[in-house]
Amino acid sequence: MKTLANTQKIHYSLRIAAAMCFIGHGSFGVLTKPIWCNYFALFGIDTVSSYRLMPYLGSIDILMGIILLFKPFRAIAAWLVVWGIITALCRPLSGEPFGEFIERAGNFGAPLCMLLLAGGIQFNTRWLFSTIDSGAPVDERSLTRVKTTLQVIVFLLLAGHGWLNLLGKPALL
Template sequence: MGNKKIEWILRIAVAGEFLGHGMFAIQGKESWIGWVTKLTNVDIGTATTILILVGIMDILVALIVLFRPIRAVLLWAVFWGFFTALLRPIVGDPIWDFIERWANWGAPL
């Protein structure tokens, strides 16, 4: 398999991940609102607004990665993917929820 084909597979995978998570955030996924309120001590309305903004950013990352990858945006995707995966055990989910999300931050590398 050529490098260009591998690059496109990874670009599509990362874009899909960020688009999907962005839509979940914009839709106000209930468990994520709970995580934001738990970690930041804000009310549900503020947590929902934060998630909408995060969702918009995730969708922008998806589009940039898919159509015109920029190194800084890919590095952000690595950081954000790692951070959000790490949140799982922080909010009480099993460590395996972090481990199974390694691709979320590994693929943009």
């Protein structure tokens, strides 16, 4: 049996975490969560249209998560970072506490760390459409960036969770 290197274990942990996050949230879209209508309203989309769009957007999230599991294109991971930030920001922009945003740092944190582990982010077509190689060597600088980013992400998750708990969010009690 082949043993994975530590960096490969980190890669697969981040890859699975990012994929499951978007598959899970995509499932909520397919199931049409009523509170999401508030987020669509930020873009001028009415309730009826929101309910029609949710399954499509949810399906895209699920598809992106599945693709990431089987073929980790950098473009998919980059999209998940951007989409994760946008959707997390919709919460405070729609009137929910800012803690709702920071609690969701993991939604964009896992794919961000995946990209950092793979050498960072570049903005060119060749980079975007290449896949992340789980077996590629990882330099010390990239590992340090991932470690620091993960520490910040975990801090934000815990701070956001604590903040919402202090506010008495029913789902957390």
